[in-house]
Amino acid sequence: xxxxxxxxxxxxxxxxxxxxxxxxxxxxxxxxxxxxxxxxxxxxxxxxxxxxxxxxxxxxxxxxxxxxxxxxxxxxxxxxxxxxxxxxxxxxxxxxxxxxxxxxxxxxxxxxx
Amino acid sequence: xxxxxxxxxxxxxxxxxxxxxxxxxxxxxxxxxxxxxxxxxxxxxxxxxxxxxxxxxxxxxxxxxxxxxxxxxxxxxxxxxxxxxxxxxxxxxxxxxxxxxxxxxxxxxxxxx
Numbered sequence: 001x002x003x004x005x006x007x008x009x010x011x012x013x014x015x016x017x018x019x020x021x022x023x024x025x026x027x028x029x030x031x032x033x034x035x036x037x038x039x040x041x042x043x044x045x046x047x048x049x050x051x052x053x054x055x056x057x058x059x060x061x062x063x064x065x066x067x068x069x070x071x072x073x074x075x076x077x078x079x080x081x082x083x084x085x086x087x088x089x090x091x092x093x094x095x096x097x098x099x100x101x102x103x104x105x106x107x108x109x110x111x112x113x
Numbered sequence: 114x115x116x117x118x119x120x121x122x123x124x125x126x127x128x129x130x131x132x133x134x135x136x137x138x139x140x141x142x143x144x145x146x147x148x149x150x151x152x153x154x155x156x157x158x159x160x161x162x163x164x165x166x167x168x169x170x171x172x173x174x175x176x177x178x179x180x181x182x183x184x185x186x187x188x189x190x191x192x193x194x195x196x197x198x199x200x201x202x203x204x205x206x207x208x209x210x211x212x213x214x215x216x217x218x219x220x221x222x223x224x225x226x
Contacts, residue, residue, distance in 0.1 A: 001159075031211050042201060043157070043216040092156055094214075099164075100145040100205050102214045104156040 002027050002095050006105035013083055013112050020079045021108045023093030028073035033094040033102070034066070043092065049076045083112045115140040117204050117217035125223045132189040134220050136202030139183070145205035145212070146178055148187045150198045151219070157201055161187060192224045 003026040013019050023032065034046040046066055047057040055068040069077045080087050093105040116139040126132045134148075145164055149157035161176040163169045163185070169176045175188040185204075189196055202217040 033213070042218045045213055045215075048213065090156075096211070099162060100207065100212060101147060101159050101162055102203065103159065107156045109154075 001097055001101070001103045002029065004093055004095060004103060004105035006093050006108055008108055009106060010109040011111070013110065015084050015112055017083055018079055018081045019083065019110060020077050021091055021093070023076045023078070023105055025074045025095055029095045030073070031096060032070065032076045033096075034068065034076075034078045035092040035094060035104075037090040037092060037107075039089070046078070046091075080110065083110075085112045088112045115143075115204075115206075115215050117202055117215050119200075119202050119217040119220045121220070123221040123223055125225055126192050128192060128194060128224055128226050130192050132192045132196065132222055132224070134187040134189075134200050134202075134222070136185040136187075136204075136217055137183055138185070138202075138204045138215075140204065140206060140215075141180075141183060142206060143180075143183075143204045144207050146176070146185045147203040147205070147214070148174075148176060148185075149201040149203060149216075150196075151201060152198045189222075192222075194224045194226050197222060197224050 005024045007022045032049045035043040046061045047055045049055045049070040051070045067079045091108045094102045120135045148161040151157045163176040163178045173190045177186045199219040201219045205212045
């Protein structure tokens with residue numbers, strides 16, 4: 001399985017500001033996925049990031065709020081823009097395995113105050 | 114909308130007992146099925162994957178898949194306190210790393226010493 005490193009692991013941010021989360025994978029992968037896990041909830045897919053093209057966003061998520069970059073096959077960033085307390089969540093980066101499994105980074109715990 | 118449902122928790126079992134976790138899914142064309150374990154404050158960890166009807170055993174874990182009934186289950190034998198966690202059922206439409214994973218709401222398991 002791939003080794004996925006996410007930074008930062010946690011942050012406390014003021015409302016109205018933005019935070020960029022980085023995801024680094026130790027091998028080249030075509031697709032990277034960004035998930036959100038709100039307190040006490042399951043994982044919700046935000047978007048799929050394919051290198052060389054625009055990210056594909058799920059219903060309820062928009063690029064202006066969650067811009068994503070995918071500059072190469074091992075790296076992606078997710079920005080949470082103009083944050084409000086409702087954005088307080090764990091954000092997870094994921095890549096697929098050889099047998100379609102999903103593997104996750106350690107997550108970024110975001111608190112917006 | 115594709116959905117994944119899990120039996121509501123929390124589920125409490127005594128140490129040494131069998132824990133049974135259930136999951137149903139709405140997309141009849143789903144091809145890949147996974148169980149993840151998530152400890153509080155941690156990211157999900159893959160514990161089982163299953164792709165064909167029947168049972169798949171790995172140590173104390175057995176996954177069961179019935180595509181006709183659109184049903185997946187996870188049995189944990191000889192439950193240990195360290196098994197106390199939230200278990201997430203996940204379903205994928207295909208068998209490649211390109212496909213999205215849809216997660217269920219999770220079932221919280223508590224193993225009582």
